[in-house]
Amino acid sequence: MSQLSQLQPNKLWQIFEKICSIPHPSKHEQRISAWIQSWAKELGLSVKEDAVGNLFIKKDATPGMEDRRGVILQAHMDMVPQKNASTEHDFLTDPIQPYVDGDWVTATDTTLGADNGIGLASAMAVLASDNIEHGPLEVLVTIDEEAGMTGAFGLEAGWLDGDILINTDSEQEGEVYMGCAGGIDGSATFKLETMTVPKNYLSFNLALSGLKGGHSGVDIHTGRANANKLITRLLLEATNKFGIQLTELNGGSLRNAIPREANASFVVEESKVEALKALIVEHLSTIKTSLSSVEPDIEMTLISPETFDTCWQLESQLQVLRALNACTNGVIRMSDDIEGIVETSSNLGVLRTKGTTFNALVLIRSLHDDGRDDAQTMVQSTFELAGAKIEFSGAYPGWKPDTSSAIMQVVRDTYQSIFNKLPEIMVIHAGLECGLFKTAYPNWDMVSIGPTIKFPHSPDEKVEIATVEQYWQLLTAVLGNIPTK
Known part of the structure; x- marks a missing residue:
């Protein structure tokens, strides 16, 4: 068994390990996209692709949750390809080599792609699960976030039905993001x-x-x-x-x-x-x-x-x-x-x-x-x-904070009930896609969460194992606490 397959939550780490095995730098997401689509179809899920390459996967509500507001889990499928000059690695053909290093997972001499591979793996793990309660659920997987936000720029109205979006691209456990920088x-x-x-x-x-x-x-x-x-x-x-x-x-x-x-x-x-x-x-x-x-x-x-x-x-x-x-x-x-x-x-x-x-x-x-x-x-x-x-x-554009956000309240209260403390409500100095989503879906109520990822966009990138489990606990609990329509 690989090191990652022994970590918890098991399904999330298994999917992340598979993501690492498929080259997916920005502008070259064809192979990872094809695998995601094939994977979703094998589960009997509806999957669509738009003109720019974004993917939309739909899953019905679990019994008794049909009256909840629709939720979109969102991640991007590309990763930043960075290595040291002395490292021999072709990001178009070579897999990422993740390994456990104490309390962290990192990669051998390259970026790991935890940004945003962990978020993508978590969304797919929810889709694959048969014991997580949720209302009407959609997963939006965008392309080219790291090198131009092509997927977010190209998102068109009419593809998605939900009105709550949970972005999975934040990088500090215990912080919940309600705004981001433009650029x-x-x-x-x-x-x-x-x-x-x-x-x-x-x-x-x-x-x-x-x-x-x-x-x-x-x-x-x-x-x-x-x-x-x-x-x-x-x-x-x-x-x-x-x-x-x-x-x-x-x-x-x-x-x-x-x-x-x-x-x-x-x-x-x-x-x-x-x-x-x-x-x-x-x-x-x-x-x-x-x-x-x-x-x-x-x-x-x-x-x-x-x-x-x-x-x-x-x-x-x-x-x-x-x-x-x-x-x-x-x-x-x-x-x-x-x-x-x-x-x-x-x-x-x-x-x-x-x-x-x-x-x-x-x-x-x-x-x-x-x-x-x-x-x-x-x-x-x-x-x-x-x-x-x-x-x-x-x-x-930046993502302007909404202090009256209903999903922010749900995430904050759920976090407190699980971990017996309040999370920090933050604005991040990075370009999350949420600001661009407002163009096509101005009424979306959005929030961003994630595990602790250190030094993304560099060969030192690493994700803290314990926080992945904490993030998973929060994400799945939030899905069960979504208010009714």
Whole structure:
């Protein structure tokens, strides 16, 4: 027997283990979708797929519960594909390798996909059960939540009958979420001027690694370093002091993950190499000291690769580096209304060089549309002053808290009756799909719950075993306490 199959609740963990075995990164959910549909049909359940790929599964009320309000359990089927550069793993073909590590379940050198695989597994476990009391029940499984919320954007009215939605994508047991941040993506593009590498110049590649990374929403306040910002700072200083000229600059992999790694290729005059190496050693020592409590494993590696024929012109290079250095990153403002909650943030998530084009991706989040717009203008001004073209896309609204929510009251009272304490009612600085659902279903009463998941969107992702059982107890009890129509 596998380690996960011995955990409780047994059915949930069995389904989650199966989910891990099927590759399902964002934009590539076809295999997991096909399996879910086949699984539902084997149980005799009604399952439909809409034009964008969302799935809808329906189950009749248990006897005596037909008069209850209809409930929709909601999860997304995609996961964030993150691994360390030294890890050999193809997210399109290789299964995730989950294992028990003390009180947690984690994965071997990759993201685990507990975000939102545990939520998906819990919804499917409810569908598979014959001893959980519930009223009319629907399960909504969306696509592409992590890379664009395509499923939530594409949700159309008329597919679902229930009027209470329980989102399963929260990541802290004991916290019940009634609101979330909205966001927008920014893409800045520079046209690079290049030149032939001067004589007596040597070629190098600098790699920055060992950072923790994490979710650009829920981890943004932790002080974790951004690899893109760290390497930019060094490159700008090296440019000003020694005239290094870049041939390539890349960093990060997803706009919604704090970058863990970055690398740059460049050339430098042979007479300045030793002084440059000394600067790199000094810089590494400085950031190791200043970030020692939060980033103890930072590494920089300098190697001499093949010789480069062309490099960036200094003026063009300085435009890029100055813009990246000035670009706002991290927490911009804390909430005035909710203690300890980030209101507005920005993540310089991805840097990419392609020929004579350089691209930077930024994800802005805010609890308020005005905060999002303000941060957007700051980022836009930074890049336009440097001569870049910047475009914004994928704007999605926050989920405004409803203090009169009936399902919130049910969840709060049920939690107190089970655990003899009140849960914390929270707003999360992350992009749950709930805000977008209001477009097609403005009258839905919504709440979000989940187990404790640490460091999602990074290879350190892990889910606490005991909290999965607590979450399951709460979820199933809430279904039995849904009020009548």
